[in-house]
Amino acid sequence: MAANTPRHEVDLDRIRRAVREILLAVGEDPEREGLVETPDRVARMYAEVFQGLHQDPRVHLTKLFTQKYDEMVLVKDIRFVSFCEHHLLPVVGQAHVAYIPNGKVVGLSKIPRVIDVLAKRPQMQERLTEELADLLMRELDARGVAVVIEASHSCMTIRGVNKPNATFVTSAVRGAFKERMATRSEVMSLIFGAKN
Numbered sequence: 507m508a509a510n511t512p513r514h515e516v517d518l519d520r521i522r523r524a525v526r527e528i529l530l531a532v533g534e535d536p537e538r539e540g541l542v543e544t545p546d547r548v549a550r551m552y553a554e555v556f557q558g559l560h561q562d563p564r565v566h567l568t569k570l571f572t573q574k575y576d577e578m579v580l581v582k583d584i585r586f587v588s589f590c591e592h593h594l595l596p597v598v599g600q601a602h603v604a605y606i607p608n609g610k611v612v613g614l615s616k617i618p619r620v621i622d623v624l625a626k627r628p629q630m631q632e633r634l635t636e637e638l639a640d641l642l643m644r645e646l647d648a649r650g651v652a653v654v655i656e657a658s659h660s661c662m663t664i665r666g667v668n669k670p671n672a673t674f675v676t677s678a679v680r681g682a683f684k685e686r687m688a689t690r691s692e693v694m695s696l697i698f699g700a701k702n
């Protein structure tokens with residue numbers, strides 16, 4: 507079991523009570539028609555957007571295909587939605603994931619599935635980036651992994667510092683991508699090249 511696997515499932519009733527308290531605290535009337543079902547909706551919403559807390563991403567990486575291919579595999583522009591752990595506000599972004607296989611490849615859809623599990627948790631972008639790189643490196647027994655994540659954090663775009671166009675870019679490289687500058691440059695130009 508992964509170290510961050512929670513001990514219990516989502517307690518919907520506890521969230522409902524907490525949301526009702528928040529409504530009262532901000533000066534709203536939780537009994538008025540428009541709000542009466544809100545605690546329940548918010549509870550179900552949190553259960554949905556944090557479902558990754560109760561899932562193990564490794565289940566998507568158990569079926570590997572033997573394939574003699576030792577060049578880079580790159581999956582680009584994988585859209586995801588996560589929630590920042592500081593404000594619990596949405597983080598919307600794209601992940602680009604490359605790996606160099608070591609005799610085994612994974613089904614293409616599995617990388618986005620793994621991202622969804624890790625993203626549907628209260629996250630920091632740096633941790634999401636590194637967790638993904640380490641997990642793929644380990645479970646695929648890859649020769650190298652590179653992860654680049656570009657995201658917009660609502661806590662920065664809609665409140666606080668209010669910078670609507672700011673994006674945050676993080677990267678993590680492992681194995682051959684770390685050791686060989688040419689390999690790292692190749693993946694970065696494949697990811698960013700077309701945009702410049």
Ligand SMILES: Nc1nc2c(ncn2[C@@H]2O[C@H](COP(=O)(O)OP(=O)(O)OP(=O)(O)O)[C@@H](O)[C@H]2O)c(=O)[nH]1
Pocket residue numbers: 590591592629630631632659661662666667
């Ligand atoms: N490094 C990093 N920072 C993040 C991430 N998500 C949110 N943040 C930042 O976390 C910080 C939390 O700062 P605090 O000073 O504790 O919170 P705050 O008073 O609400 O800060 P402001 O957003 O500046 O109003 C803010 O600067 C956020 O922009 C993330 O994934 N990585």
Ligand SMILES: [Zn+2]
Pocket residue numbers: 590591592593594595659661662
């Ligand atoms: Zn935040």
